[in-house]
Amino acid sequence: MKSAMRSEISKKLVVVNQLGIHARPAAVIVKAMQKYDAHVYLIYNGHRRNAKSVLQVLSLGAPKDAEITAVASGPDAESAIEELSKIFEGGFGEE
Amino acid sequence: MEKSKLAPYLGDKPNKISSLPVAEIFKDPICNELNLKLIAGFQGTNRKIYTADINRPGLALTGYLEYFANDRIQVMGNTEINYLRKLTSSNVEARLVSIFSFEVPAFLLSRGLEPPQVFLDVCNRHGVPVIQSTLSTDQVISRVILYLAEKFSPKATIHGTAVDCFGVGVLLVGKSGVGKSETALELVERGHRLVGDDVIVLKKAIEEAIIMEPNPEFEHYMHIRGIGMVDVFAVYGAGHIRRKKELGLIVELVETKRRGAIDNLDELLKGWPNENLLDVKIPFLRIPVGPGRNTAVIVESAALKCRLKELGIDIDKVFAEKSIGRMLNNS
Numbered sequence: 001m002k003s004a005m006r007s008e009i010s011k012k013l014v015v016v017n018q019l020g021i022h023a024r025p026a027a028v029i030v031k032a033m034q035k036y037d038a039h040v041y042l043i044y045n046g047h048r049r050n051a052k053s054v055l056q057v058l059s060l061g062a063p064k065d066a067e068i069t070a071v072a073s074g075p076d077a078e079s080a081i082e083e084l085s086k087i088f089e090g091g092f093g094e095e
Numbered sequence: 096m097e098k099s100k101l102a103p104y105l106g107d108k109p110n111k112i113s114s115l116p117v118a119e120i121f122k123d124p125i126c127n128e129l130n131l132k133l134i135a136g137f138q139g140t141n142r143k144i145y146t147a148d149i150n151r152p153g154l155a156l157t158g159y160l161e162y163f164a165n166d167r168i169q170v171m172g173n174t175e176i177n178y179l180r181k182l183t184s185s186n187v188e189a190r191l192v193s194i195f196s197f198e199v200p201a202f203l204l205s206r207g208l209e210p211p212q213v214f215l216d217v218c219n220r221h222g223v224p225v226i227q228s229t230l231s232t233d234q235v236i237s238r239v240i241l242y243l244a245e246k247f248s249p250k251a252t253i254h255g256t257a258v259d260c261f262g263v264g265v266l267l268v269g270k271s272g273v274g275k276s277e278t279a280l281e282l283v284e285r286g287h288r289l290v291g292d293d294v295i296v297l298k299k300a301i302e303e304a305i306i307m308e309p310n311p312e313f314e315h316y317m318h319i320r321g322i323g324m325v326d327v328f329a330v331y332g333a334g335h336i337r338r339k340k341e342l343g344l345i346v347e348l349v350e351t352k353r354r355g356a357i358d359n360l361d362e363l364l365k366g367w368p369n370e371n372l373l374d375v376k377i378p379f380l381r382i383p384v385g386p387g388r389n390t391a392v393i394v395e396s397a398a399l400k401c402r403l404k405e406l407g408i409d410i411d412k413v414f415a416e417k418s419i420g421r422m423l424n425n426s
Contacts, residue, residue, distance in 0.1 A: 023418035
């Protein structure tokens with residue numbers, strides 16, 4: 001149990017697209033994260049939300065330039081965070 | 096070409112007939128609907144119809160035989176019959192003989208009209224069936240065209256279960272044992288109507304629509320694992336079955352081993368996905384199934400969503416626009 005706790009990793013991510021995290025970007029995030037076994041959370045403005053649920057991710061209400069902390073724990077946490085940060089850098093495929 | 100997601104479930108390849116012997120018409124329900132009676136040309140009932148269209152032979156009877164659509168059923172109403180009555184017998188015979196230099200499948204007379212005796216004699220001699228209907232000309236024409244269009248339409252069979260759910264024709268597909276029949280049985284319990292189980296006949300009707308029908312020999316029988324055959328008509332009654340229903344939604348049931356099922360989220364990312372079936376685009380959804388999941392409720396919800404979409408309300412689109420609107424207001 002303790003070793004699992006220690007495997008928790010986090011990374012700061014920035015929202016770069018014009019419209020921020022609306023429904024489509026939320027779906028992009030969830031679609032990518034649901035294939036990992038790791039628990040992945042996004043923290044913004046003190047709110048902690050599950051990255052595998054569209055409505056949870058949406059409820060962050062994160063606009064352009066928002067700084068989000070991604071936290072992942074579990075066996076494949078590292079690769080989950082890696083993919084997540086690529087998705088954020090790419091602006092969810094939007095301008 | 097992208098492989099169809101439905102390919103594994105399609106039975107025999109889509110096919111269609113190219114011709115229909117006139118005799119077939121008398122074996123089908125349309126014979127009673129139109130009150131059909133064969134009054135001449137009895138030996139010619141093996142003549143074949145090649146298209147779903149009909150022809151009014153007025154001009155051909157006047158002797159103009161260029162562009163004569165001879166391969167269609169020739170429908171005669173008051174106009175044609177009254178014209179024939181004005182001609183001398185020898186003239187009627189001469190005109191018919193030149194018409195019969197072409198292959199004509201049959202004459203169809205509306206309103207119970209009686210043609211001149213010479214007309215029947217010539218048709219008897221040449222073996223061209225003359226059929227009488229008591230209905231009006233427009234009724235005869237529209238019903239015959241619909242009947243023939245269905246006969247000549249492409250057909251296919253698919254491994255699946257069809258249910259009319261809130262007025263939406265839902266076709267459940269998926270691997271054997273995934274729970275298609277169980278899901279359908281629960282839908283029937285919840286008040287919906289079974290079209291057919293296991294073998295569904297698909298017919299492309301005129302206009303871009305597919306009609307689902309049960310396997311004619313085993314209409315409304317379901318095979319439920321563990322208990323065997325269930326006759327839905329006998330057990331649940333007439334209110335729980337349908338003989339045909341237009342296909343509105345295809346649902347593929349997919350077994351998932353993972354706890355958190357993979358969802359491609361296509362509805363939000365690309366809009367509601369479609370699949371091609373007999374060259375018609377049909378909404379297609381993939382639903383994960385597993386122990387403890389209530390698939391019937393999900394199918395109901397999908398059917399309602401589909402119905403709303405038909406009424407012009409695309410929930411996913413509305414939601415996506417709402418979420419963008421919120422972001423615009425925040426920034």
